[in-house]
Amino acid sequence: xxxxxxxxxxxxxxxxxxxxxxxxxxxxxxxxxxxxxxxxxxxxxxxxxxxxxxxxxxxxxxxxxxxxxxxxxxxxxxxxxxxxxxxxxxxxxxxxxxxxxxxxxxxxxxxxxxx
Amino acid sequence: xxxxxxxxxxxxxxxxxxxxxxxxxxxxxxxxxxxxxxxxxxxxxxxxxxxxxxxxxxxxxxxxxxxxxxxxxxxxxxxxxxxxxxxxxxxxxxxxxxxxxxxxxxxxx
Numbered sequence: 681x682x683x684x685x686x687x688x689x690x691x692x693x694x695x696x697x698x699x700x701x702x703x704x705x706x707x708x709x710x711x712x713x714x715x716x717x718x719x720x721x722x723x724x725x726x727x728x729x730x731x732x733x734x735x736x737x738x739x740x741x742x743x744x745x746x747x748x749x750x751x752x753x754x755x756x757x758x759x760x761x762x763x764x765x766x767x768x769x770x771x772x773x774x775x776x777x778x779x780x781x782x783x784x785x786x787x788x789x790x791x792x793x794x795x
Numbered sequence: 796x797x798x799x800x801x802x803x804x805x806x807x808x809x810x811x812x813x814x815x816x817x818x819x820x821x822x823x824x825x826x827x828x829x830x831x832x833x834x835x836x837x838x839x840x841x842x843x844x845x846x847x848x849x850x851x852x853x854x855x856x857x858x859x860x861x862x863x864x865x866x867x868x869x870x871x872x873x874x875x876x877x878x879x880x881x882x883x884x885x886x887x888x889x890x891x892x893x894x895x896x897x898x899x900x901x902x903x904x
Contacts, residue, residue, distance in 0.1 A: 713892075723881070723894040736891070769836055783828065784892070786838040 684787035686772050692793045698760040701790045704753055705774030713784060714747055714757050715771040723771075729755065762794045798822050801882050801895035809903055814869040816898045818882030821863065825887040829856050829867045832879040832897070841867070841880075872902045 685704040693699055705712045714726040727737040732749045740747070744763070749755040759766055769791050773784040799820045808814055818827070829841040842849050842856040844865070849856050853872075858865040869876055882895040 722896055723883075725892055771838060773838075783840045783843040785840060786830075788837045791836065 684772055684774050684785055686770075686787035686790050688790060689788060690791045690793075692795065693762055694795050695763055696761045697794075698758065699762045699766075699792060699794075701757040701770050701772075701792070703755045703757070703772030703787060705755070705772070706785055707753065709774035709776045709785070710752075711775045711784075712749060712755050713773040713775075714755070715773065716768045717771060717789075718768045726757070759792075762792075764794045767792055767794050797896070798893050799882060799884055799895040801880075801898050803898060804896065805899045805901075807901045807903065808872055810873055812872050812902075814872050814876070814900065814902075816867045816880050816882075816900070818865045818867070818895055819863060820865075820882075820884045820893075822884065822893065823887045824884040826885040827858055827865050828881075828883040828885070828892070829865070830881045830883060832881060834878070838881075869900075874902045874904050877901050 684706055687702045691699060710731050711728060713728040715723050716726055717723045724739055726739045727747045728735055729749045732752060745759055747757045757770060769789045771789045772787040775784045802817045826843050826845045828843050831839045831841050841854060844856055844858050846858060846860060853870045855868040867880060877900055879897040879899050881897045883892050885892055
């Protein structure tokens with residue numbers, strides 16, 4: 681298996697533009713997580729899905745952020761409009777079952793820079 | 796007080812030294828993860844454990860549930876072990892992952 685795939689790996693955009701980050705989880709995994717990593721706040725969980733359904737989005741910073749999972753093999757995290765403070769590395773991770781018996785597997789991350 | 800505390804924050808050692816990174820937590824957990832993040836930014840899951848001890852190559856992870864403490868050990872350290880090591884706990888109440896601040900490890904040749 682290729683592991684969790686994220687695209688793009690790097691994104692540079694201007695303030696106010698829409699940004700869409702993409703994630704393909706490991707086949708067969710039923711949980712998908714979006715994390716954000718910044719120097720100031722470390723790693724933060726933004727949202728996670730179980731069987732394509734959003735379970736907890738309490739970490740989504742504000743309404744400018746939205747995430748979807750239209751099917752088991754694809755998820756998007758959208759920021760509209762983007763702001764410089766959104767600059768961070770965004771990680772997607774997937775796992776099979778959430779209870780203590782499984783690990784989360786991380787994608788390589790998308791480094792977002794908003795100018 | 797942070798729910799997950801790692802120590803030390805920074806660690807520099809010579810190649811070949813035995814390395815220990817500690818993680819203490821204050822919440823009820825169902826599992827604890829050790830992850831590695833290289834300078835390029837990618838995150839790799841090293842271990843997930845809920846009791847006892849796990850070993851993978853030169854890496855050993857232990858957890859003491861009663862003490863709410865885990866350690867990550869690296870034997871015969873090598874410069875390629877240089878990375879940030881992160882402890883994260885999976886809460887047993889709501890399955891949230893709570894992250895430690897990370898330990899930046901530098902191994903000098």
